Amino acid sequence: MKTLERNITIQLVKQGNILSPKGFKAAGLHAGLRYSKKDLGMILSDTPASCAAVYTQSVVQAAPLNVTKESIHTEGKIQGVIVNSACANACTGEQGLKDAYEMRNCAAAKFGLPDHYIAVASTGVIGEFMKMDKIKQGIELLEPTADGADDFEHAILTTDTVTKHYACQTEVDGKLITMGGAAKGSGMIHPNMATMLGFITTDANIASADLQKALSEITDETFNQITVDGDTSTNDMVLVLANGQAGNSQLTETHPDWPQFVALLKQTSENLAKEIAKDGEGATKLVEVNVTGTQTKQEAQVLAKTIVGSNLVKTAVYGSDANWGRIIASMGRSGVTFNPGDTTIAFGEITVLQNGVPAPFSEAEAKSYLEEPTIIINVHLKEGTAAGTAWGCDLTYDYVKINASYRS
Amino acid sequence: MKTLERNITIQLVKQGNILSPKGFKAAGLHAGLRYSKKDLGMILSDTPASCAAVYTQSVVQAAPLNVTKESIHTEGKIQGVIVNSACANACTGEQGLKDAYEMRNCAAAKFGLPDHYIAVASTGVIGEFMKMDKIKQGIELLEPTADGADDFEHAILTTDTVTKHYACQTEVDGKLITMGGAAKGSGMIHPNMATMLGFITTDANIASADLQKALSEITDETFNQITVDGDTSTNDMVLVLANGQAGNSQLTETHPDWPQFVALLKQTSENLAKEIAKDGEGATKLVEVNVTGTQTKQEAQVLAKTIVGSNLVKTAVYGSDANWGRIIASMGRSGVTFNPGDTTIAFGEITVLQNGVPAPFSEAEAKSYLEEPTIIINVHLKEGTAAGTAWGCDLTYDYVKINASYRS
16 A cells, blocks of 8 residues: 555556556457467457547658547547557558558457547567458457456567566546556666557546556656667557446546546556566666756656666666766766766765765675666766666666567 | 868878878876776877867756867867876866866976966766776876877777777868877767767968857757767867968858858767767667758758657567668657658668559568668758758667676
């Protein structure tokens, strides 16, 4: 039980996932896009769900994003999400758009839904065409069930080494609201907006426009604050489906429990984001950077993300080397103005720079701390009272290995 | 003999260096800052030289930059440059500034020059104090000679694997003007302005203000267009010394041979920049990205530098994998607006994307091309007629190895 400001209480659902909320089913299977792993997944709500989404801010956007946008904009409702891995269907021109529509419409036909009740997402190699025969055959075989979350989670993975899921609950109007999520990384992770694929389900009753407000509000401090390699995908998308089956009175910004709902969405998103960072390609450690004492929240977020995204900081963390000079050097190029002479840096509780002056510390102690699976870097400035956090991972031999041969 | 626009002819000086121009001497020795390698170097002009400089745009600037700026601003003349490796003298507070002044003043005393005729540069680990006793002992032993260029080039290296030097000549007023350069990389290379340390000497006759104009003009398309790892150092500096011994009438922007001189400086800078990129930490290949068909030169430069700086592109080049999807994906997040449907991408002469549509190409042929030591990526858009180039290198296991243990 975690208590947040305003007495918001959120309860973790142990081993929870996208099927923890009421009224959702899921499936995942091997359609033949990948050699042997699952590659086609589906989430299905029993009833049409309010839907909100955020997408990559890349100039280059994959075809499925256009199709999903169109679906959502038609009525603000989505009942099914069809997802494939192995092929991104990006930079595939008119054929790619045609394929994305066909994928949507096949899924709609299979489950007897209007075309615009289906959202489409793809992830994988850019610039290759979809194997539509396999996609269509696969869709025919999809049978979402109440225990299909694990299959779905596997079907959306690319270079990820583990599935990513989370669920939590809170009370609204005295009704229990549950939220669950699934996500995949793990390269091209450096969201300008979303990053990767994220799917969040909830049984809360909320209109699409309000759901979109909540999602937009928390994206900048959750999904947008992780980075694995500085590259933003053409396919990034986070979808939230709310099917209203919890029976609460409809949530709006003026509802007394609105902060409760936003906190639920933030906690789900932050946990999925951290899981993605932790499973970054080749990563051995999760790195969290907290920056405090800036004039604005945005400055703190930019500083935190610049530090956590620095190749030199990432390799130092991999080597368990308390090389704090690389931290302040990356801050210097972040575009944020600050006084280096007022800067304090600590690895966890071990202060290495105090008000701009190198602080004596035990190298052995620092090295020992940096060998842990989660590294926290704390930076404090004296410019103001704002704060921000970002998450990332170390840069390892395996990152190079994975990416020197991903397509082949 | 390379012919540029406006009939500018520039002659390469084979195996040339900072001592190719008239009236310069250099030295380099082991002062004891490093275990056994040379770590202290000096360039000395026979006479006071006009001086121009560009510095890191990082908010965090090392002490020697402040001292060098003060020296140059006093009279616009520099006669000697003292440089150490092993210690960056950055984030060292008041003590660091005091040390940088002392280093300058000791060098001035040793050669009987006014303090402000000496420029100071440092490179190495951030956040450690200078071993001033060794620096001072070393300065006493420096004896610049006409064949000390190689010693100097070695003394300024850190993780570099080779020395970097270049020289070329042109005619101004019928007088032969020679220009030479030395530089060091090879991590924290991602200039906002300079990057790394670069030292350029010339015997041209030109006032400091005009020299500064020429340097500022060419920096954005040379030193600022290379990247090794996206990190900008606290110590980046490029210094140009012009001692006037070639005997030409003083060069100004209205001098008919001004373009000749700017081209000479550009060629020297571009070659030093490319040598730095090629010797990037762990690099096995030089990557050149040419972008054409943008509305502005700056857009082309941003696109080229984003592509060449992408970890995913860099690892694909290392793996000789023609994974062009990563190229267009990085372009998409560059901040530059363009139509993906009008984009053409080629590895050398091998077109892989033609007007936004995947082009059929021989994977074997592409792989063979990508195994060469220099890889050229050509990107053409249809937004305008501007063009830009950037240089970088591949991302390899050795980059990780070098940086996971640099400080230790």
